[in-house]
Amino acid sequence: MGSTRPQRLLRAVQKNSTRGDPQSVISAIDHFCRHKEWAMNVGDEKGSILDGVVSEVNPSTALELGTYCGYSTVRIARLLPPGSQLITLEFNPAYAAVAKQVIAWAGLQDKVQLVEGPSGDLIPQMKELFGVKSFDLVFIDHWKDRYLADAQLLEECGLLRKGSVLLADNVICPGTPEYLEYVRNSPRYESRYFKSHLEYTQAEDGLEKSVFLG
Numbered sequence: 546m547g548s549t550r551p552q553r554l555l556r557a558v559q560k561n562s563t564r565g566d567p568q569s570v571i572s573a574i575d576h577f578c579r580h581k582e583w584a585m586n587v588g589d590e591k592g593s594i595l596d597g598v599v600s601e602v603n604p605s606t607a608l609e610l611g612t613y614c615g616y617s618t619v620r621i622a623r624l625l626p627p628g629s630q631l632i633t634l635e636f637n638p639a640y641a642a643v644a645k646q647v648i649a650w651a652g653l654q655d656k657v658q659l660v661e662g663p664s665g666d667l668i669p670q671m672k673e674l675f676g677v678k679s680f681d682l683v684f685i686d687h688w689k690d691r692y693l694a695d696a697q698l699l700e701e702c703g704l705l706r707k708g709s710v711l712l713a714d715n716v717i718c719p720g721t722p723e724y725l726e727y728v729r730n731s732p733r734y735e736s737r738y739f740k741s742h743l744e745y746t747q748a749e750d751g752l753e754k755s756v757f758l759g
């Protein structure tokens with residue numbers, strides 16, 4: 546059984562980065578994806594935009610939908626203030642296994658709760674599983690046709706408060722048209738598009754930042 550791309554990405558992290566140094570983990574993944582094998586991490590260009598939003602929000606509780614190999618998990622967790630928590634949901638057990646090791650290699654395991662399962666089932670359990678009152682920041686990067694349903698589910702479960710920030714990846718490529726239409730036209734959100742490029746390519750993509758108005 547040959548290795549998978551996430552396993553090769555993990556090996557590149559362990560070979561080319563320093564344990565406990567999140568920035569070196571981020572650089573090792575970006576180098577691997579740019580020069581060896583493309584992978585669907587948010588990447589360095591959109592990653593800088595993500596960093597800016599995380600720093601601005603300075604969340605005490607954050608949620609990530611779609612962990613994949615843990616690249617954006619590491620980007621977010623490295624910026625979190627002490628005592629804050631990032632919960633990240635991953636559907637695919639093979640991805641989750643790699644992500645756990647990437648997050649541990651970066652030394653960020655104490656700030657991150659990785660939960661395996663579909664977002665639609667897990668979001669309604671956030672309060673009882675983790676005692677979450679509401680999320681200050683949600684990074685949405687999972688199935689593109691689940692963005693709208695899960696944003697509405699977060700609202701219905703009372704997991705958003707006035708000022709909660711949703712940051713959605715891939716709103717152009719692969720694209721999330723019904724989600725965009727919703728957050729841009731709903732009176733309950735103040736939405737803004739950050740134009741960028743699809744990770745490691747010159748194709749257009751971008752992030753949509755939407756503030757929940759309550």
Ligand SMILES: Nc1ncc2ncn(CCCCCNC(=O)c3cc(-c4ccc(F)cc4)cc(O)c3O)c2n1
Binds near residue numbers: 662689
């Ligand atoms: N419900 C639920 N709950 C929890 C979950 N955990 C995972 N999943 C399933 C998510 C599976 C991966 C999602 N991500 C992408 O598909 C993605 C794709 C591209 C891309 C690909 C090819 C191209 F040619 C161009 C662009 C680029 C990106 O940046 C992407 O993020 C879940 N689902």
Ligand SMILES: [Mg+2]
Binds near residue numbers: 585586
């Ligand atoms: Mg993405």
